[in-house]
Amino acid sequence: MIFIDYLLRRLIQMVPVVIGVSLVAFIAIHVVPGDPIEIMMHGRAKPDVVAAARAELGLDRPLPLQYLRFIGGALIGDLGVSIIQNAPVADIIGERLGPSVFLLTYSTVLAVIVAVPLSLIAALYRGRLVDHVIRFAGMSGFAMPPFWVGLLLMLLFGLYLNWFSISGYGKTFPDHLRHLFLPSVTISLSLAPMLVQSLRAAMLEVLSADYIEVARSKGLTPRRILIKHVLRNALIPVITILAVNIGWLLSGAVIVEYLFAFPGLGSLLVRAVGFRDYPVIQGLALVFACLVMVVNLLADIGYMLVDRRVLKE
Amino acid sequence: MIALTRGWSLPAAFGAEIRRWPSSLKVGSAIIGAILLAGIFAPLITPYDPYYQDFMKTLQPPSSAHPFGTDMVGRDVFSRVLYGIRIDMQIGFFTTYVPMTYGVMLGALSGYFGGVLDATLMRLLDIAVAFPFLVLIIVIISILGPGVPSIYIAVFLVAWSMYARLARAEMLIERGKDYVLAARTLGYGPMRVVFRHALPNIINSSIVFSMSDFVLNILLVSGLSFLGLGVAPPAPEWGAMVAEGRDFIFDAWWISTLPGLAIVFTGTGLSLIGDGLSQRFGQPQRSLP
Numbered sequence: 001m002i003f004i005d006y007l008l009r010r011l012i013q014m015v016p017v018v019i020g021v022s023l024v025a026f027i028a029i030h031v032v033p034g035d036p037i038e039i040m041m042h043g044r045a046k047p048d049v050v051a052a053a054r055a056e057l058g059l060d061r062p063l064p065l066q067y068l069r070f071i072g073g074a075l076i077g078d079l080g081v082s083i084i085q086n087a088p089v090a091d092i093i094g095e096r097l098g099p100s101v102f103l104l105t106y107s108t109v110l111a112v113i114v115a116v117p118l119s120l121i122a123a124l125y126r127g128r129l130v131d132h133v134i135r136f137a138g139m140s141g142f143a144m145p146p147f148w149v150g151l152l153l154m155l156l157f158g159l160y161l162n163w164f165s166i167s168g169y170g171k172t173f174p175d176h177l178r179h180l181f182l183p184s185v186t187i188s189l190s191l192a193p194m195l196v197q198s199l200r201a202a203m204l205e206v207l208s209a210d211y212i213e214v215a216r217s218k219g220l221t222p223r224r225i226l227i228k229h230v231l232r233n234a235l236i237p238v239i240t241i242l243a244v245n246i247g248w249l250l251s252g253a254v255i256v257e258y259l260f261a262f263p264g265l266g267s268l269l270v271r272a273v274g275f276r277d278y279p280v281i282q283g284l285a286l287v288f289a290c291l292v293m294v295v296n297l298l299a300d301i302g303y304m305l306v307d308r309r310v311l312k313e
Numbered sequence: 314m315i316a317l318t319r320g321w322s323l324p325a326a327f328g329a330e331i332r333r334w335p336s337s338l339k340v341g342s343a344i345i346g347a348i349l350l351a352g353i354f355a356p357l358i359t360p361y362d363p364y365y366q367d368f369m370k371t372l373q374p375p376s377s378a379h380p381f382g383t384d385m386v387g388r389d390v391f392s393r394v395l396y397g398i399r400i401d402m403q404i405g406f407f408t409t410y411v412p413m414t415y416g417v418m419l420g421a422l423s424g425y426f427g428g429v430l431d432a433t434l435m436r437l438l439d440i441a442v443a444f445p446f447l448v449l450i451i452v453i454i455s456i457l458g459p460g461v462p463s464i465y466i467a468v469f470l471v472a473w474s475m476y477a478r479l480a481r482a483e484m485l486i487e488r489g490k491d492y493v494l495a496a497r498t499l500g501y502g503p504m505r506v507v508f509r510h511a512l513p514n515i516i517n518s519s520i521v522f523s524m525s526d527f528v529l530n531i532l533l534v535s536g537l538s539f540l541g542l543g544v545a546p547p548a549p550e551w552g553a554m555v556a557e558g559r560d561f562i563f564d565a566w567w568i569s570t571l572p573g574l575a576i577v578f579t580g581t582g583l584s585l586i587g588d589g590l591s592q593r594f595g596q597p598q599r600s601l602p
Contacts, residue, residue, distance in 0.1 A: 020440035025452075032456050136581075139588065142525075143580020145532050147539045148555055148573030151562055159563055251447030255536050269448065270540050273455040285452050289443045 003304070010300060014293060019071075021293075025285040026070050029278045030063070040083055040276050053083050057279065079283035084275045089283040093265065097287070099169050100264035103187070104253060106180050108242060111188035111195055116238070118192075119199035120231070123207060138193035146252045150186040150259045157182060169263055183260045190252045194245050195238075202237040206230050236306050243299030246292050338589020344582030352398030361389035363396040363549045372565045382567040384558065390568060393549035394575050400550045401531055401579070404461065408468040408530040409523055416476025417512075417519050423477065424484025425507050434477065441474040450533065451542065459542040464534060475526070476519050483515035517594040524587025528580040535576055551576050 029036055037053050038045075045053070054060050057080065058069055073079065079089035122134040170179035206212065207230060215225045254266030261267065265284060272280040331339070351358060367387035375382045381390035423434040441449075453467035487493060488511070496510045535552025537543030544550035546557060551572040558568025 016436055017439045017443055020436065021443050024440065024444070028452055028456060135588070139584035140577060140581045142584060143528050143532075143577050145535055145539070145552065145555070145573060145576050147536060147552070148569070148576065151555065151559060151569055151573070155562055155566060247442070247445040250445035254445075254447055254451070255540065258540060269451060270542075273451055273542065276455065278455075281452055281455050285444065285448065288445055288448045292443050292445060 006304065007301070010297065014297070017293065021289040022071050022074065022286060023067070025282050025289070026067050028285060029282055032278065036276075036278050037083075040278060056081060056083070074286060079286070080279040082277055082280050084272075084277040085280075089279050092268070092280060093283055093287055096263055096265050096268050099262065100253065100257070100266065102176060103180055103183060103257070103262065103264055104249060106177070106184040107187035107191060107253070108249065110184050111191040112238065112242075114188065115192045115195035115199055116231075116235070119196045119203055120226075120234075122196065122200045123203035124226075126204065134196065138196050141189055141193040144189065145255075146186050146190050147255050147259050149189055150183065150256055153182050153186060154260075180262075183256050183262055186256050186259075187249065187252045191245060191249055194248065195241060198241045198244075199234065199238065202241075203230065203234045206233045209233075236303065239299050239302050239306070243296050246295045250288060250291065333593075335589040335592040337585045338593060341582050341585025341587075341589055344578065345586060348398055348579055348582065349402065351395055352402060355392070355395040355398070359389065359392040359395055361392040363388065363393040364547055365389075372561065372568075374565070375567055381571045382565065384554075384568045385561055385565070390554075390571055393554060394551070394572050397549045397551045397554065397572060397575065398579075400544060400548060401534060401576070404464065404534045404544075405527050405531040407465065408472065408534070409527045412469055412472035413476045413519060413523055413526070416473030417480040417516065418508075419473065420477035420480030420482075421484050421507050421512055421515060424481040425488055425503065425511065431481075434481070438474050438478055441471060446471065446529075447533065447536070450537070451540075454537070454542050459537075459545070461544055464537060464543055468530070468533070472526070472530075475522070479519050479522060480515055483518055484511060487511045487515055517590075521587055521591045521594060524583050524590065527583045531576060531580060531583075 032039065035050075037050050037057070037059070041050065041053070058066050061069075070080075077090050079093065081087070082089050082092060085092060118134055122131045125131050170176045212225060212229055215229050220228075250266075253264065254269060256262070257264040257266035258270045265287065268280065269284050269288075271277075272284065334342075365388060367383070369387065370379075370383050371385055371387045373379055373383040373387075379389050379391065381394060384390055384393075419434065423431045444452075449471050450464075450467045453470060454463045457463035457466060484507075493506060493511055496506045501510075534543055535550065535555070538545075538550045538552035539556045541556070544553050546553050554572035555569045558565065558570075558572075562569055
C-alpha cells in the first residue's frame with residue numbers, strides 16, 4: 001500500500017516536468033529565425049508546396065491549438081511527419097530506439113564490470129599508491145573525448161587486429177554483441193571514471209559504518225565481510241549513480257553512434273540537424289527527455305525495492 | 314610589525330602558500346600554465362602559419378621539421394595544435410565561468426529567499442536536467458545554425474542550471490547558521506547578507522565543480538566541432554582537426570591522434586587542479602552535481 005502511494009506521488013511530481021519538457025520541444029520549432037519550412041526545403045520549393053507543407057505540419061493555426069495537437073498526438077504516439085524523409089516521425093524513431101537501448105545497456109554493463117572492482121580496490125587501499133593510480137587514470141579517462149577514443153579503437157582493432165567489426169549493428173544477438181563491442185567500450189570508457197569516483201566515496205562510507213565494525217569484532221574473515229557486507233551495501237548506490245549519469249551516457253552515445261555509423265537515435269539526431277528536419281529533431285528531444293525520466297523513475301523504484309527505509313521518509 | 318612583515322614578505326607568503334598546495338594542484342597548475350604559455354607564445358615556438366597549405370608536403374609523418382607531421386593539405390599539425398589552445402581554452406573558459414557567475418547568484422538568492430522564486434527555479438531545473446546536456450545543446454544549435462556564437466548562446470541558456478543547483482543546496486545549509494543570523498540582526502539588507510556574507514562560504518563547491526565543467530565544456534566544443542556543428546574548418550580547433558583527419562586515420566594516424574592527445578592533456582591538467590582544490594577546500598570532488 002505504501003508502495004502504491006509512493007509511486008503515485010512520484011508520478012504526480014513528474015507531470016509538471018513532462019509538460020515543461022514538451023513545451024521546450026514544441027517551442028523549438030517556433031523560434032527558428034525565418035521560416036522553418038523554407039529552411040527545411042532549402043529555399044528551393046515552389047510556394048504552393050511550402051503552403052502544403054505548412055498546412056501538413058499545422059503551422060498555420062494558432063499557437064495554443066498547435067501545442068494541444070502536438071501533446072495530444074505525442075500521448076497516442078503520433079509525433080508528426082518528417083518532410084525530408086516523408087515518413088511518420090514515430091516510425092523513424094521507433095526503428096532506431098531498439099538498437100540505441102541495446103547499445104546503452106551494453107555500455108552500462110561493461111562500465112559497471114570495470115568500475116565496481118576498481119572502486120573497491122581504491123577504497124580498500126585509500127591514500128596508497130593504487131588509489132592514486134586509479135584516481136589519475138580516472139581523470140585521464142574523463143578527459144578523453146569519446147570520438148577520439150573510438151577512432152583509436154577502430155585503428156587498433158579494425159586495422160591491426162581485425163577482431164571486431166567497426167560499424168553497423170548486425171542481425172542476431174551474438175552478432176550484435178560483436179558489432180557493438182567497440183562503440184560500447186568507447187562509451188563505457190567515459191562512463192566508468194564517473195562511476196568509480198562516486199562508488200569509491202560510497203564504499204568508503206560503508207567501510208566506516210558500525211555494522212562493518214561489528215562484523216569485524218565477530219571475527220568474520222575479511223573476504224566474507226567484503227562480499228557479504230561491504231559489496232552488498234555499496235552496490236545499492238550504483239542504481240542511483242547510474243540514473244544520475246544517464247544524461248551523460250546519452251550525450252556520449254550521440255557522438256559515438258555518429259562515429260561508428262550506428263543506426264541509433266544519436267546518429268539520427270545529428271543527421272536530422274544536418275537536414276534541418278525539425279519534426280524529427282522535436283520528436284527526438286521529447287524521446288531523449290522521456291528516456292531520462294523513465295530511467296530515473298525506474299531507479300527510484302529499484303532503490304525502494306532494495307532499501308525499504310526510503311518508504312518511511 | 315605585522316604591517317611590515319606583510320608588506321615585505323608577499324612573495325615569500327605566496328611561496329609558502331604554494332608549498333601548502335596538494336601535489337595534484339601543483340602538477341595540474343604546472344600543466345595548465347605550460348599549455349597557456351604555449352598558446353600565448355605560439356608564434357615564437359613554431360615558424361609555420363597554422364593555415365598555410367603546402368601541397369608539396371602533404372601527409373608527412375612526424376619529423377624534426379614537423380614534430381607532429383603534416384595534414385592532407387600540407388599544414389603543420391604541431392602549429393595547428395598550438396594555435397588550437399587559443400580557441401579551445403577561450404571557448405572553454407567563457408562557457409564555464411559566464412554561466413557559473415549568474416548560476417551561483419540565482420541559486421544563492423533562491424536558496425536564501427525560498428518561496429515562489431525557489432519553487433519556479435526548482436521546476437526549471439527539473440526540466441533542464443530531464444534533457445541530456447548534449448542533446449539540448451544540439452537542438453538549440455539546430456535552431457540558431459552551427460558556429461561559435463550559437464554554442465555560446467546554447468551553453469549560456471543551459472549550463473547555469475548545475476551551478477544554481479549546487480549553490481542553492483549550499484545556501485539552504487548556510488541560511489540557518491549563526492553568522493548569517495548575526496548579520497541579519499545587525500540590520501544588513503538581504504543582498505548584503507547573501508553576497509557579502511554567505512556567498513564566500515558557498516562558492517568553493519562551485520569552484521571545484523567548475524574545473525570538471527571546464528573539461529566537459531572542452532569536450533563539448535570539440536565534440537560539436539567533430540560533428541560539424543561547432544567551430545568550422547579551417548580554424549585549428551582540436552575536435553575539428555580530429556574530424557578532418559578521420560578519413561586518413563589508417564594512412565596518417567598523426568592528424569587525428571595528436572590533437573586528441575592535446576584535449577586529454579588539457580583535461581587531465583584541469584581535473585588535477587579540481588582534485589587539488591577539493592582537497593585544499595575540504596570539499597568532496599564531484600563531476601556532476
